[in-house]
Amino acid sequence: MGTGILDAAGLGDVKKKATAAEAKSIEQADGFAQVFPEHKFHIVDVLQKRGHIVAMTGDGVNDARRSSSDCGIAVSGATDAARAAASIVLMSPGLSVIIDAIKESRRIVQRMNSYAIYRIAETLRVLMFVTLVILSSTSSP
Numbered sequence: 605m606g607t608g609i610l611d612a613a614g615l616g617d618v619k620k621k622a623t624a625a626e627a628k629s630i631e632q633a634d635g636f637a638q639v640f641p642e643h644k645f646h647i648v649d650v651l652q653k654r655g656h657i658v659a660m661t662g663d664g665v666n667d668a669r670r671s672s673s674d675c676g677i678a679v680s681g682a683t684d685a686a687r688a689a690a691s692i693v694l695m696s697p698g699l700s701v702i703i704d705a706i707k708e709s710r711r712i713v714q715r716m717n718s719y720a721i722y723r724i725a726e727t728l729r730v731l732m733f734v735t736l737v738i739l740s741s742t743s744s745p
Contacts, residue, residue, distance in 0.1 A: 606634030615639070618646035627654060648673045661699070662686055677702065 610633045615626070622630065630650045636643070644660055649672065651658045660673035662682070678690035680697045687693050694701050 608632065608634040609637050611636070611638045612640065612643050615643050615646060618642050622646070622650045626650070631656070645672050659692075659702075 610629065614629065615636075627650050630647055631654055636647060639647070641662075644662070648658045648660055652672075652674075657674045659675040659677050661677040661679055675692065676690040678686045678693045679699075680694050682690070682693070692705065
């Protein structure tokens, strides 16, 4: 994680639309600290309007409503409400498990893609064989 961490003061007024400079600083930030839930929703909104897919983490009741983010992540030790509302629940402390989850999900998607390509190629091979057999049997007297 980088060192460009913004705190609540650097986010501007969350009740107003973010200016281009604020949106750019939010987009370029490496992380956010000392923010309240309304700041989190503002950050998610700004990033989504700029075309990003956004995940939001939290551990408390205030963080339970993650409907505005694309993916809700409950951290280890989160309240039951936060766990119930989350798409992903981290069972180990720390955020490094997110990186491991992304790597594993990419491996799974690659395997699924490879399998799909294999099945399509195999189906085409069988269809070609059956077609050739039919054509060769009908052309013989």
